[in-house]
Structure formats: structure tokens, C-alpha cells
Amino acid sequence: MGVQNKGLALLKENKIEDDDNVDFDEEVSESESGSEFESESEEEEDEDVKLAEPSKNAIYNTDGILDKLGDISWPENVGWIHKLSIDIDQEQQVDVNDDLARELAFYNQALEGTKKAFEKLQSMGLPFLRPADYYAEMVKTDSHMEKVKGRLLAEKRKIEEAEERRKARESKKLAKEIQAQKQKERNKQKKEEIESVKKWRKQRQQSGFAGGDKDGEMDFSFEDGKSFERSNKKRPGVAPGDRSGGKTRQVGKGKKPQKRNFRDSKFGFGGKKALKKQNTAETTNEFRDFNKGHASGNKKRKR
């Protein structure tokens, strides 16, 4: 429908724009000059189009219609119980294209009608509500209702799952935030502590207890921070990162075995293999090994 609408709009635009085209557009626009597409929504098969203005030659024989109505209608005084019809006022004009509003209007009509009818029926004193123990054939079979139920359950499950996923996502986000907050707090605390220690030291220095140990203020050897640093003394034969106290060397870390060395040189050790395996200018120009194994090269090949 939307496409039609748009199409028509386009057409009209065209007509306005190019005046040279009139002769062509005429025949198209003539046939639909008055026609206004009214989208009817709902689904694809709704091809509901109306003429914008009523056609002049439409027949409307009111007398004939009323005559027929008189012919077919039941006697005036037929009881309501035979008809069961209820008229309901539509409060306001319903927009056809708004599916929700339209359905709501129908629902309200049904609801109001039912209320009125039930009041009437109740006043008549007739049984009109199905007792719980009255079983009979229904319009939809049990198997069909099973399907309906299955669908409803599936839908519910889908919604629940989506909800769960959403919650998990949110909690993850929240956890991240909390973690960041904690980290920040920790950093802040650390900073504060350091600050406070510095402050305290300054105070102590100012108050003149530089080397003092009488006031119960001990001179911590680590306070100058030196004990945390590695001593600069170099021990001979011990690797800088060695924490074993230089013992590993004695165990015999010595040299690589001869064989290993040879093999490393032959096959390569460490580094990128790809570069070593590539040809270089040298190797490409070298024919030293080229035809060497002609006789012995392919042993399986029969002459």
C-alpha cells in the first residue's frame, strides 16, 4: 500500500513539474484523477482503494431498500432473546489505519455489548453462563489449543530469556564500573598514606629529632627507602637477575654440548625461521648443489 501511495505522490509531482509531459501523463492521471489511495494497513492483501468522491451514477434506491427491509424483517414484537443484538455507540471516529486503536474500539464494543446483554439475560433469569462442569465440543480442537498454548509458552520463554540476557549484560557493566571504582579508591588510599608518611617525616625533621631515638621514635632503616633497592655490589659470576645466590652456575650450566651447537648452526636456533629459509641473491645464483644427485637423487625411479 505504501508503495502505491508513494507512487501516486510521485506521479502527481511529476505532473506538476514537467508541463511538457502533459500528453503522456494525462491518460494516467485521468483514470485516477479523483482516486485517492488510502492505505488500509494490516497486511499485504489489503488492496483497499477508494474513490475520493462518490461516483455520480451510483444507484441508491432508498425506497426499494426500505421495502425489502420490511419484507424480510421479523415481526416488531419479537423478543430480544431471539435476536440477541445490541447496539453500541462508537464514541469517536476510529482511524482505520491505526491497528491498535481500531482493535481497541472493537474490543470495547464487544465488552460493552456483552455487559449490557448479560444484564438483560440476568434480569430474565435464564441460565446463560457455562457451568464449570459442562463439557461439550468446542470450536477449536484440543490439539489446536495445545498448539496455541505451546506458542504462548514459547513466547513467554523467549521474553524471559531476553530479560535474563539483558540483566546479565547490565550486571556485567555494573561490575566493571564497581571494579574501576575500587581501583580508584585503592590508588587514592595509597597516595594518601604515602602523603601522610611524608608529612609525618617532614614534621619530625622540623621538630629537630633528626637522629633522635629518645622519644620512642625509632629510626627505621627502611625509611630512607634504601633497603628496598638492590645493592649495587656486583657479585662476580652471578647474573643480574639471578636470585639463587649464584648457585646455579656451580651446578654446571656450562656450555652447550657440542652436538647441540652443531645442530643449532645447521638448522637454526631462535629468530624467525621464515627469513632463514628464504632465498637470497647469493643462493639463487649458486648452482653448486644443483645437479649433484642425478644418479643417486631418485632411487625409486626406474630407468
Add this chain to the structure above:
Amino acid sequence: MGKKRKHSETVAVASVKKDDDDAAASERPQRTLLGWKDKKNGAQETETKTTTTTTTTAGFRNKEKVLVTCSRRINFRYRHLMLNVVSLLPHCKKDNKVESKESKGATLNELVELKSCSSCLFFECRKHKDLYLWMAKCPNGPSVKFLVNAVHTMEELKLTGNHLKGSRPLLTFSSNFDSNAHWKLLKEMIIQIFGIPKEHRKSKPYHDHVFVFSIVDDHIWFRNYQISVPHNESDKIARGGLDNMTLVEVGPRFCLNPIKIFGGSFGGPTLYENPFYISPNQIRALEKRKKAGKYAKKVKAKTRRKMHELENPLEPDEFADMWKE
């Protein structure tokens, strides 16, 4: 059932015979289930009955019977819609598909008469796309042709309600049915065709669904809802039950666009013609034509451009070959 009918037949035959034989025999009181019917008593009974019924109508009985049928080559969707309607109306008779050529004229009338029905719903499908619904009162009543739109059948899983098969529906109409003569006529026809006769033998006693007929945008929209009300007794709603009433849609849904009303059944003088109606064929043709115009327009534009260029040739540029030394 069969037994009963046989019995009545024999009685009829016997009575005819007796009439032939002698008048005295016919004087014999009729037999009832509980014994011989006392003539005097019976008379009294009928009298009391009439006195009670005179308050409404003396002996009005709705004997509506609806023939429901469709044309050949109907779409499955529309066929299902028809079957849904059949399942909603216990007072209907479903018949075989009718050859679409036959549908014009008297064959349908004959068929309806053959089935001893008083009205007819005929689903006519054309081009596997468009569904037309004929609603006719049969021997000599009016008939209406509708275009059916927005069809949803009961099989759709979105429609979750359910109700007793054959319980009498409440019919609700929007108030604009009384605005015009043709709507009034349609309302009367709908009441007669879609209302299930009281005490119809296939109908069930309680009311647990409601039909909605509403005119919106000059179309009749149909909905069917199940009524669910909290209650303990069958003739009284629990206190506050009316406020707690909810409706669940059962289906089917459709929308009727009246095209024409005829004086006779399936024919006769036209009483009403929808002035706004365009047939779906026309719509499709229009769409097609619009598409067809695309190429012609392009060609036109091209030629126009060419003409324009010829009319206003470019002035020779004095600097054109400045760099071509």
C-alpha cells in the same frame, strides 16, 4: 434420529389412510410419550401456552437455515475462512463447491431451494486472489455482494480464545448501522444469518462468545470474542464479575466492503451501489500501467533533452584549443 423420522412417517401414512377409511378414527386422541393425550387437557395446555407467548409473539419461531458454499478454485485461506464460518453457525448447511460459471443466475437459487434453506452465504473466489461474499435471503429477499478484505482464520495461533461449538453468540453492532437505509438492511440480514435460532437443535444453551459488527471506513468489520466471566452459578454473575470480564479473541476476522445490493436473491434490480468502490482488477491494472509508463517517460525525457540541446547549441569556445599547440 432415523428411528424418530421413520415413526413420524408411518404416523402420517396411517393418518392419511384413516382419513380415507372413516372420520371416526381420526377422532382418536393423539398419542404422546406419556400415554394418550386427553383432548380437553391438551386444548387447555395450548391455551396456556399461547397466553404466555402472546407477551412476545404468538408462536414466532426462527427457522433460519443458511446454505454455505463456495466457488471452485477457491484459495485455501478463503476455504478455511468458510469452514470457520461453518463451525460458527450450527444452523447452516455446507454444500459442495459450485462451478463458477454456474454461480451466475438461477443455479444457486435452485440449490438453496433444494437444500430447503432460507438464506445463503456464497464465497466466490476470483483469480485466486479476490474473495467476494454473497449474502442472500433466498426465495425472494435481497442479496448483497461484498468484497472481503483482511482475512484471518481461526487457525492462526495469535487468536487464543475458544468457545463452545454452537453456543448462541451475542451480536453487537456499532450505532452507525442505523445511519443509512442500506446499513439498516444489512444489519437485519446479518442478525438473521449470523444469529443462531433460539432452541435450534444443534445449538448449545449458554452464551460464551460475542460477535462484533462494526462499520469503520464504510466497511463492516467482523470480530469474534470469547467471554470469560468469573461466576459460580449459571444464571448469575459473581459480584463485580462484570468489571472483571475479559474477552479473548477467537477469530476469524474479516472485513466486508459492500459492493452492491440486489432486490432479488442472486440477481434482480440493483438497490444500492457503493459509490466509492473500485474493483481490485482496476487497481491492479492501474498499478501495472504506472509501471509501464516508466520506460516511456524515460524515452520522452531523452528526446526532450536532445531537442533542447539542438535548440541551444553551445557557443564555440575561443579558448578550446589553447593547450593544443
